[in-house]
Amino acid sequence: MKSCGFDFETSNEMLIGLFRDNAMGIAEKGLVNQLTGPIDRNDVVTVRSHLNTIPEEMKTLYIEASKHALEIAKIKNADNDYSEMALLLESASLSEK
Secondary structure (H helix, E strand, O other), rough: HHHOOHHHHHHHHHHHHHHHHHHHHHHOOOHHHHHHHHHHOOHHHHHHHHHHOOOOOHHHHHHHHHHHHHHHHHHOOOOOOHHHHHHHHHHHHHHHH
C-alpha cells in the first residue's frame, strides 16, 4: 500500500477494516459464499496482471493463496471451467522455483 501512496496509519486502518469485514462475512455467510475477487470471477486477465506487477518477494504468497481461493471457487461455482486459471497459477508457481 505504501507504493500506492498510502501512509502507514491509513494502510493499517484499511487493512483492519478489510480483515474485519471479511471475518464477519465468513461468520455470517460461510467461507465459500464470502469468496469474491478475480479468482471467484475466473478473471484470468486480472490475475495475470497481478502476477506481472506484484513485487517478487510477494509472488509466492499470492500464488499459494490464489490456489487455495481457486479450490473454494470451484466449490462455489461448480459449473465454471477454471482450467485456464489453474494453468496460470501452476505455471507461475513453477517459474518461482
